[in-house]
Amino acid sequence: LYEFCWNCCKPWSGPTTSSVKCGADDCNHPSLAIIQNCARTIDLVEGKIKEVPAFRSCLTCGCIAEHNTEACKYLICPRCRKEYCFACLLLKKDCLKTSSYFQACATPVAPKQTTIALWI
Numbered sequence: 001l002y003e004f005c006w007n008c009c010k011p012w013s014g015p016t017t018s019s020v021k022c023g024a025d026d027c028n029h030p031s032l033a034i035i036q037n038c039a040r041t042i043d044l045v046e047g048k049i050k051e052v053p054a055f056r057s058c059l060t061c062g063c064i065a066e067h068n069t070e071a072c073k074y075l076i077c078p079r080c081r082k083e084y085c086f087a088c089l090l091l092k093k094d095c096l097k098t099s100s101y102f103q104a105c106a107t108p109v110a111p112k113q114t115t116i117a118l119w120i
Helices: 032-037
Strands: 041-044 049-053 055-057 064-066 074-076 083-085
Antiparallel strands (some): 041 049, 055 064
């Protein structure tokens, strides 16, 4: 039986309370650095939403995405097909309750993400 960590994709290390993240000090998702270290921001919806981090991680499956800035603020995840707002990171159906496709969100722009969802 080979045990590996779904988060860091390395052999399982140490006990933990999670079934997907090992106890190693350096247990980080391989793509985490992309969203944490990117200093670039983008403007969405013709400049109505400013300084959105250029890379986002899908809250459902963890897939890293970049918005092309040419359409509305929503993105369809290429992996799990969930639709979410690239600015506030709410699911599209929840964000649409207080704004529309080409309006700023009622909630502020979500900060740079510090974790990546695991889809297992």
